[in-house]
Amino acid sequence: MRKRAHRSGCPINLTVEMLGDPWSLIVIRDVMFGNRRHFGELLRLSEEGIASNILADRLGRLVRVGLLSRGGDPTHKQKAIYSLTEPAIQLVPLLAQMGAWGSRHARSSRELSIRAKLLEQGGPRAWDGLMKELRSIHLGAPRPRRSVLAELQSAYELAAKHPD
Amino acid sequence: MRKRAHRSGCPINLTVEMLGDPWSLIVIRDVMFGNRRHFGELLRLSEEGIASNILADRLGRLVRVGLLSRGGDPTHKQKAIYSLTEPAIQLVPLLAQMGAWGSRHARSSRELSIRAKLLEQGGPRAWDGLMKELRSIHLGAPRPRRSVLAELQSAYELAAKHPD
DNA sequence: AATACCAGTTGCATGATGCAACTGGTATAT
DNA sequence: ATATACCAGTTGCATCATGCAACTGGTATT
Numbered sequence: 001m002r003k004r005a006h007r008s009g010c011p012i013n014l015t016v017e018m019l020g021d022p023w024s025l026i027v028i029r030d031v032m033f034g035n036r037r038h039f040g041e042l043l044r045l046s047e048e049g050i051a052s053n054i055l056a057d058r059l060g061r062l063v064r065v066g067l068l069s070r071g072g073d074p075t076h077k078q079k080a081i082y083s084l085t086e087p088a089i090q091l092v093p094l095l096a097q098m099g100a101w102g103s104r105h106a107r108s109s110r111e112l113s114i115r116a117k118l119l120e121q122g123g124p125r126a127w128d129g130l131m132k133e134l135r136s137i138h139l140g141a142p143r144p145r146r147s148v149l150a151e152l153q154s155a156y157e158l159a160a161k162h163p164d
Numbered sequence: 165m166r167k168r169a170h171r172s173g174c175p176i177n178l179t180v181e182m183l184g185d186p187w188s189l190i191v192i193r194d195v196m197f198g199n200r201r202h203f204g205e206l207l208r209l210s211e212e213g214i215a216s217n218i219l220a221d222r223l224g225r226l227v228r229v230g231l232l233s234r235g236g237d238p239t240h241k242q243k244a245i246y247s248l249t250e251p252a253i254q255l256v257p258l259l260a261q262m263g264a265w266g267s268r269h270a271r272s273s274r275e276l277s278i279r280a281k282l283l284e285q286g287g288p289r290a291w292d293g294l295m296k297e298l299r300s301i302h303l304g305a306p307r308p309r310r311s312v313l314a315e316l317q318s319a320y321e322l323a324a325k326h327p328d
Numbered sequence: 329a330a331t332a333c334c335a336g337t338t339g340c341a342t343g344a345t346g347c348a349a350c351t352g353g354t355a356t357a358t
Numbered sequence: 359a360t361a362t363a364c365c366a367g368t369t370g371c372a373t374c375a376t377g378c379a380a381c382t383g384g385t386a387t388t
Contacts (some may be wrong), residue, residue, distance in 0.1 A: 009273030011266030
């Protein structure tokens with residue numbers, strides 16, 4: 001007796017079912033914006049302090065539902081590399097909106113808000129640019145001229161160095 | 165000894181902390197798009213079958229964090245009316261992206277996808293229109309000429325009547 | 329006075345999360 | 359060859375969240 005497949009066919013509900021827990025989107029965010037590709041990186045560099053069992057569970061689940069893919073690292077047999085899949089890359093607009101909303105309505109730190117606000121202001125043009133870049137990093141697509149990640153990073157560093 | 169206020173100051177994380185559970189966004193969706201305003205409506209008309217204790221807990225929590233407000237219904241002393249607050253209304257773009265992503269990458273039902281796709285295609289113009297409309301319904305703002313909710317509803321009904 | 333509606337609450341089973349310690353395989357240095 | 363460190367997890371256990379069904383006490387209707 002397995003549990004019913006889905007609660008409903010509503011697109012919002014299905015998205016919530018897939019990503020509506022306290023950690024899935026955090027893991028995807030770290031892979032996407034922090035370029036964390038190994039278990040250990042995700043574990044040790046985690047801002048929110050994810051536990052290793054939860055991380056293992058989420059990585060497995062995200063691979064199963066097709067949001068991450070797991071490849072071996074040639075330099076180390078034990079090492080696994082996690083990559084975003086196309087569906088995960090298409091979460092960029094969603095994450096951009098989440099960042100925008102959070103920076104507006106929650107008490108987010110100023111430096112971290114900079115990136116969210118920049119990505120919001122960039123709009124669909126910036127999102128597309130970021131998605132192209134992620135396709136080159138994670139799916140082996142040709143490298144685009146523009147690097148939105150570099151733009152976000154330099155804006156963040158500027159804000160961090162220049163504490164108002 | 166209370167638990168730490170937040171896991172991190174990242175805007176995405178703060179949004180996940182507030183909405184990253186299986187029910188909060190479902191409740192907000194029903195109030196927003198289904199105009200469910202009472203406990204009983206939310207409970208009985210729930211597509212996903214929320215349990216009454218969970219609904220009570222979420223309504224309370226959403227009121228506490230300022231996404232819903234709770235008012236009394238003049239026609240019935242016992243009856244409570246829940247309304248969206250401005251921060252919740254500003255979740256429109258986020259919900260629109262969730263719907264768009266879900267209709268593209270999950271097996272959502274065709275009729276329910278129609279609305280999500282329409283809202284996506286409408287873009288920021290439609291989102292602003294919807295937000296204005298919600299401000300009139302929930303916050304007593306003047307009623308706008310355009311009704312995005314009516315547009316979504318008639319598109320849905322057309323699709324439901326005309327099964328491909 | 330009886331019935332139905334309303335917004336929840338209670339009790340209990342099950343599952344998800346959080347924490348710390350541990351495992352077994354792999355590379356590196358001596 | 360041996361010791362050390364790295365790597366991706368696993369295990370055990372406590373606590374918290376969710377799911378289900380039955381129940382509660384106040385309010386309106388007939």
